[in-house]
Amino acid sequence: MFNVSLTYPDPIDGRLQFGLREANPNELLGFFERWDPTLIKLLDSAAHTKYWTLLQLPEDNRIWMYNKTEKTAIIGDAAHAMPPCLAQGASQSIEDGAFLGCLFPKNASKEEVTSRLKIFCERRRMRALAAKEKALQVGDILEMTDGPSQEERDSRMKNEADEGFPNPYAYPTVRQWLYTYDVEADVDAAVLHTNIRESV
Template sequence: MEPTRAKVPLDVVIAGGVSGLGGMAAALTLGLRGHNVIVLETARKLTEIGAGIQVAPNMLTLLDRWGVSPSIHTRGVPLERIHIRRWQNGQLLWTRPVNKTHGRQVVIHRADLHQALVDHALALPNVELRTVSTVTGVTFSPASVTLASGAVITGDVVIAADGIKSTIRGHLLGDGSSSPMPTGDAAYRITLPRSAMEQDPDLKRLIAEPVATRWVGPARHIVAYPVRKHELLNVVLLHPDRRGVGECWTTRSPKQSMVDDYRGWDPVVTKLIDLVTDEEVSEWKLCLHEPLKTWTKGCVALMGDACHPMLPYVAQGAAQAVEDAAALGILLSSITSRSEIPLALKVYEKCRKQRAETVQHSGSVNRITLHLPDGPQQEARDEQFRACELGGKSPDRWSDRETQRYLWRWDAEKAALRAWEGRRRHVSRQIRHRL
């Protein structure tokens, strides 16, 4: 499905697009379809942020259509196998080749994926980036945003890709019910260079093989995989959050905190942590908010973390934001009049909200499964892992084939097109009934 040109080219304003992947994905697919797009970014310049990220098949399918996949394959690592290990001794609980039924699963540095989207979007003459542009206010019909500078930018549509701390979400809902809530978990994210790992056989294997490894343990788990063509190892370490509710989301913590959090774990984990410099390490508070009553108002729509933040337990946060972008690209390009914009955005909400919130819930449930304390439930879970070798269902939803089928075979563009055609048939029946 090649991007089709919009029937009515629109002026689209994307708030917060550059700092997140979903906003740039929206700028790209809308730009490819002929819309005029302005992307607003708070920062003065784009910087490399984040660590590794998984490009699941449902996301890669869309990026392939939009011409981005060659850049991803140039810098990413296609996974071949998944290992799940016990926290205490590294015992292999389960291993299986990556399920390629629905496409490849590629892991990449987030900055590389982000740069690929930026490069492809800004190569289009109808996509413009404006930095130092912080959105402080919004109007819905007609659509516009007000910047901290006092400037007002108008458009036919405003898309809020401004993240879990979205300014526009608060204005759209107007009731304060969407405040993010801490989950009780936090994450260290580290990247380790190949050069530091090559002298140790255990560590060399982690960086050299196209394998993702999970260690699961009480109240914690770790995932590690190579990125940048095996030059870096990405490691994410999930653990209980020790900070207060009101404390900032991203902090610098002493390395000793990481050492203490994973004391007694697999010696391979200890070796990884030993490679971290004695400087402070980055720690992220993981937050969510309750499902929203609506994602749209007038000619304004929320997308990505602004309306459905994900916990990193089924590797779908970026993928769901890109699916949002795909649906918006289809629906805003299908209208035949600007008067249909609010309708198109309502159809966007209808075709995306239940899907995204179901995926969001899967991540929350998987957190419980991965973090079981040692005891009868943990032993039953580990036995279920072993039974998977004989074709049973995996207790880890990220590696479960049935869950993968739901997550990975979804085509967000085709789903949006079906939703739009269904809406048109419904309206046509209503007209005939009135006649």
């Protein structure tokens, strides 16, 4: 079996659909008809095609911590779903888990749960939502329709690597920020700058 996942802006603006659903193979081929013939041949041989709409929540609807008990936090895509354009959905979820693992040593007390979860929400919100924002920017760049903006993008991809470089994977600052993140150091810095009692 061979699985191919492709992203494409919904041609019907404002359409809201949930869950996995059957896709019309001809419609799918129509989306990519001007792409490389090898891709078209691959799509044309597909036995099954499905749609899965990627949805985004407005920031004011995001819940990171359940306020009634203040002892439950939401992590991963449930807290910060993002488009796949920067390949950071699973990465940020794994970082969430690693951050919690470092934030709660074996000897942490029950009394510290709320204060430690507040640290988690504050620190992880900053990084995960920054990754989401960068993913949205990358999507806008990579999914341009043909035209002057696309031609300028293609030219810059061939010739430049400046601050606004369209290919984030080739820009050193973005790569460093994404891939050299030290979760233990981030936890240490977060704990150091709060009034939490460090269990020893």
